[in-house]
Amino acid sequence: MVSSNKVPPDGGYGWVIVAGCAVINIFNQSLISVFGLMFGDYLSDLGENAFGAALVMNICNISLNFSGLITGPIIKKFNARKASILGSLLTGGALTACSYATEMWQIILSYSLVFGFGLGLIQSSTFVALNSYFKNNKGKAVGFALAGTGIGQILMPLLVQYLLDIFSFRGTTLIIGGLAFNGVVGAALLQPVEWHKKHVLDEESNNERLPLIVATSTPTNPNKSDSGWSKLAALMDVAILKKVSFLNLIIGLGLAYTASTSFSLFFPYFLQKTANLDMFQTANCMSMLSTTDLLTRVTVPAFVDRMKFSHRNTFLMAGLCLIIARSVMAEMRSIVPLMITSAFYGIFRSITIVNQNLTIAEYCGEKGLESMLPNALGFNMITKGVLVLSLGQLLGWFVDYTGSYSLNLHAQNLLLVSTCVLWLCEMYFKYRD
Numbered sequence: 001m002v003s004s005n006k007v008p009p010d011g012g013y014g015w016v017i018v019a020g021c022a023v024i025n026i027f028n029q030s031l032i033s034v035f036g037l038m039f040g041d042y043l044s045d046l047g048e049n050a051f052g053a054a055l056v057m058n059i060c061n062i063s064l065n066f067s068g069l070i071t072g073p074i075i076k077k078f079n080a081r082k083a084s085i086l087g088s089l090l091t092g093g094a095l096t097a098c099s100y101a102t103e104m105w106q107i108i109l110s111y112s113l114v115f116g117f118g119l120g121l122i123q124s125s126t127f128v129a130l131n132s133y134f135k136n137n138k139g140k141a142v143g144f145a146l147a148g149t150g151i152g153q154i155l156m157p158l159l160v161q162y163l164l165d166i167f168s169f170r171g172t173t174l175i176i177g178g179l180a181f182n183g184v185v186g187a188a189l190l191q192p193v194e195w196h197k198k199h200v201l202d203e204e205s206n207n208e209r210l211p212l213i214v215a216t217s218t219p220t221n222p223n224k225s226d227s228g229w230s231k232l233a234a235l236m237d238v239a240i241l242k243k244v245s246f247l248n249l250i251i252g253l254g255l256a257y258t259a260s261t262s263f264s265l266f267f268p269y270f271l272q273k274t275a276n277l278d279m280f281q282t283a284n285c286m287s288m289l290s291t292t293d294l295l296t297r298v299t300v301p302a303f304v305d306r307m308k309f310s311h312r313n314t315f316l317m318a319g320l321c322l323i324i325a326r327s328v329m330a331e332m333r334s335i336v337p338l339m340i341t342s343a344f345y346g347i348f349r350s351i352t353i354v355n356q357n358l359t360i361a362e363y364c365g366e367k368g369l370e371s372m373l374p375n376a377l378g379f380n381m382i383t384k385g386v387l388v389l390s391l392g393q394l395l396g397w398f399v400d401y402t403g404s405y406s407l408n409l410h411a412q413n414l415l416l417v418s419t420c421v422l423w424l425c426e427m428y429f430k431y432r433d
Contacts, residue, residue: 006197013196014133016189018141021126022148023186024084027179028091028122030152032060033286034160036268037279038176039107042169046104050269054396056104057265058388059112060119065385067120068378075125080132081190083125088183090118095177099170122183124377125190127357132193136305138361143301143354150294150350157286161279240372241379248426249312249363250376252419253356254383256319259415260349261388262395262408263326270405275333285335285342292346293353301354311358316423318351323413323420330409391415 008014035057043053075083094115101107126145134141156176163172240246267289271282304314325348329341360380364373399408 008133008135008193009196009198010133010135010137012198013191014130014137014141017129017133017191018144020186020189021130021145022151023189024088024122024126024183025146025148026152026155027182027186028088028119029146029149030156031091031095031176031180032119033153033264033290034156035060036265037157037283037286038160038164038169038172039111040268041164043104043107048104050266050399051393051396052104053269054262054265054393054399056107056112057261058392058396059108060116061261061388061392062385063113063116064120064123065381065383065388067117068124068381071121071124071378074121075128079192080125080129081187081192083121084129084187084190085184087118087121087125088181088187090121091115091183092177092179092181094118095173095180097177099174099177120381125187127377129190129193131361133196139301139305139311139354139358142358143297143299146350146354147294147297149353150290150297153290154287154294157283157290161283164279240369240376243367245426246363246376246379248422249359250380250383251387252422253315253359253380254387255391255415255419255422256315256352257356257384258387258392258395259322259412260352262392262412266395266399266405266408269399270330270409271338274405275338277335277338281335285338288339289342289346289349292343293350294346296347296350297354300351304355311355311362312423315352315355315359316420318348318355319416319420321348322352323416326409326413326416330406 036053039056040053043056046052071083074086078086091114094110097110097114098107101110127142130141130145131138160172160176163175167175268282268286271277271285272279277285304311322345325341325345329338329345332338332341357377357380360376361373363369364376369376395408395411398411399405402408
């Protein structure tokens with residue numbers, strides 16, 4: 001008698017999940033890129049300089065990344081769909097509250113803490129939903145879902161610039177907050193994978209590996225101590241932190257993330273205050289960057305999947321190209337060269353963003369640590385939060401101290417150079433042995 005087993009579809013309704021995640025990203029994840037454009041003048045009116053703007057953004061990133069400590073249990077308890085609905089409600093509510101803010105602490109409370117936590121829920125829950133549906137097409141699915149962020153990054157700067165001219169800061173944040181609630185529509189599509197698993201013969205299912213995120217339980221050893229710390233350590237998979245290669249990986253990703261976050265914050269300032277572009281030209285440069293970002297997200301991941309390229313090596317090569325693009329951009333002062341360099345920057349930024357979580361998943365698969373993936377992602381998020389709090393804030397102080405946004409771009413490159421050095425050194429010693 002031939003029996004069958006159920007496995008995730010690696011497509012099918014999974015493409016509806018991709019569409020739902022893309023909708024969420026259009027109206028939520030993309031909003032980080034317009035923070036400087038939307039809040040810059042209002043923060044100046046409040047008497048806040050670059051340090052204050054960096055503080056708001058960096059606390060937002062801390063809230064986003066440290067949410068990794070509790071988003072996992074929330075997703076396990078309520079499932080990815082309910083978690084992403086909650087995240088969309090929080091982001092929309094936070095921006096609505098910002099429209100009434102009159103002091104710095106109110107912006108920090110609503111945007112930095114609530115909005116950041118909402119994005120953390122969205123980021124984790126959408127990746128869980130995607131990863132549960134796909135195996136061979138995982139890179140393509142993540143790329144298409146993140147294309148929603150790219151679409152938002154194209155449209156939002158133009159929309160924000162238009163709204164600011166008509167409604168000023170308060171009206172603009174109120175409208176954008178209303179748009180953020182549309183993430184609930186996309187979240188409603190994130191049905192549990194158990195509803196759409198397909199039947200396969202045992203011979204096929206034995207050769208199939210379930211998506212990494214499904215294996216969330218941690219094996220226990222009955223001989224180990226039952227103390228509270230032992231249970232907590234087992235639950236959090238603390239053992240993975242003993243692996244130097246993993247620490248090197250997440251530190252490198254964290255440094256690259258900090259550089260990217262700082263760029264998103266200060267890019268509009270650089271265009272307006274250093275290159276002396278007006279708001280319309282600034283929005284066009286940001287949209288050009290986002291356009292090439294979007295095109296890359298829907299094309300390159302499928303190519304990487306087909307060619308079986310390592311996600312980590314792909315990330316590393318894109319990081320090296322980002323260093324070059326950012327260095328050239330820092331010396332540009334006219335609209336045409338800045339549009340061109342923005343286009344190239346968008347290509348390589350997209351590759352690093354798509355391969356962030358996939359690099360962690362790849363590491364866990366290579367080391368046979370599939371069950372540790374959820375907590376590995378959490379540790380990566382915490383590392384990013386710590387580095388954004390320290391080095392990201394230092395970059396904000398550096399702008400105020402030097403008065404130069406060009407030097408700030410070069411300083412961001414130092415973080416990416418550190419990532420490349422750390423990873424290349426590990427590769428050298430690994431292959432030498």
